[in-house]
Amino acid sequence: MDAAYNIARWLTRNERDAEDMVQESYLRAFKFFDAFTGVNARAWLLTIVRNTCYTWLQQNRGRELMTEFDEKIHSEQNEAWDPAAQAAKEIDGRMLTQAIEALPAEYREAVVLRDLEGLSYKEIAEVAAVPVGTVMSRLARARARLKRLLTERLKEKA
């Protein structure tokens, strides 16, 4: 249930709605259990959670879903975000949380499913109902944007 809650919590960005999403998803899973014919039950359950959250997002945060932007993913030499530099070591959980929460939902879910839940590209593709290539480019753009956000924050701090 942690995986379900985790993804719901990141998509809704608050505890109460996340709990509602998980509860609703479990009820749906229970109801439609007969319809489940696949192999990967975890991906199936996460798909239901994800779709439940998106319905909610559409109703409550309509604007957030208009997202596909073109983040430049190419590396530049960048002082503030040199992994070995002191500044980069000051990135803490709160900064990261804010940066991830600032991502559009599709990018946020890709990062959460990959880096926090450890799903493969194929599983993420199944959950998000997109081709594997889209998962790949979403993750690349999401990480590029995270890096940019964190670099900006580090500069502000300095």
Add this chain to the structure above:
Amino acid sequence: MNCEAAQNLLDAYLDGELDPPGRLEIERHMQDCGLCAHGYEERRALQRAVGGSGLRYKAPAELQQKIRFALRREANAEKPSRTVPRRWFAAAASVAIAALALLVVLPFMRGRAGDDLVAREVLAGHVRSLMANHLADVPSSDKHTVKPWFNGKLDFSPPVEDFAAQGFPLIGGRLDYIDNRPVAALVYQRRKHFINVFVWPASSDKQSPATIIERQGYDLFHWTKGGMNYWVVSDLEQNDLRNFVDMLQTEAAAVKS
């Protein structure tokens, strides 16, 4: 590979989602290109920071309680029969919860264990044999040379056949190590493609038909017959490889009988 292409693949490389040739190419590129190597380090640092900062939320304990209650109510609403004691519904709901919980855990355990692990080792063995240029310890197309070579090196004698007439010449044999034991690796060639056949004794006499696993652009067939486990791996076109597998299965049966 140029920088543009490499940059687009760095994330997939980081996530272990590239096939072995792709991996090699990008590793080669990074040896020569500081900018891409740096880009990779950045991404790795970021991934570590995300994964290692305790950012994964855990479901509150009350939530499970709440959901159990909701599911029970749901089960009651679905079958509003008064003749069956309410306790039965509670039990049914508990079972449903347990089933759902299992459902989330089980496929993971099943998927990661057993065949999946062996498949990983078999593929690694195949790729290693090609990369290290170490296909055969006994390079020979003569089965009467290859088969006896295993004597004293293994505690079993693998069936060895040459299929040169059918277009799959035997290249040689090699010792490998899979599933915590030394195994026989037989190498065949089909045009420019190599096929590794891994053979070792099965733990039971149970037969199983050939099943296929696709991984990273390779096809892996495996089956159990005549007390032996067989794993066949190659980048050969799937139908071609299937023909080879069919031949191997008939031949092994003919040798036995």
